[in-house]
Every structure is written in C-alpha cells, then in structure tokens.
Amino acid sequence: MSFHNSSSAADITEVEKRRMNDIPGLDIDERDRDLLQRQRELEDLDGNTKVNWEMIKKLTVCGVAFLNDAYDMFAINIVAMILGFVYYHDAEGAAQNTVPKKWDTLIKIAVQIGCLLGQL
16 A cells, blocks of 8 residues: 555656665665655655644553553562462461462463453
C-alpha cells in the first residue's frame, strides 16, 4: 500500500536519481529505489501527523501496561516468598517457609505467560 501522493513511481525515482547523482560511484538499483520510496512515504507521514488526544490516550495506556507488566515480573519473586511464609510455615527442615520448587516454577511461568497474553 502506498501513501505517496505522486503521479507515478517513475517520477520519484527520476527525482531521487538526480539527487543521488551528486554522490560519486553510487548506482541506484531496484532495491535502492524501493528504499527511497519507503523513506519518502515515511517522511510524508511524519510531516502530516499531528498530536491529538487519541494518540496521547493510546501512548498512556501502552505505557501503563508496560510498566505494570515489568512490575509484575519483578514482584513475583517477593510474592513467591510470601506465599511460602503463609502456606508452608508448618513444613519440616529446609522446606519450612518456602514454596516447593515445582510450584514456585509454575507460578513464575504463569506470570510470564500472563504478560505475553496481555501484550497480544
């Protein structure tokens, strides 16, 4: 899909060729023309984009969600320790006040999967 408002792609490539002729030893092939076309389209989009309230809301929601996911991933280690003190306080020996390894791993994997699904 092209966002460029020019009459044809040939016009763009001729203009770009004239611009690039100043650089010695530079040959423009089809891939270079495509990259120049994309760059021109992105520059047009950047020039026409204005900041509005909807954009600010989207950026705020995305930022808060990213911060929340990061907090959850770091806080789960503390939560796992607290769960050990709450639910495994009556265990014997070295297992006292610690969540068993398999449950600890499952809790941490569940957090990672939840963060992944939340991003989708």
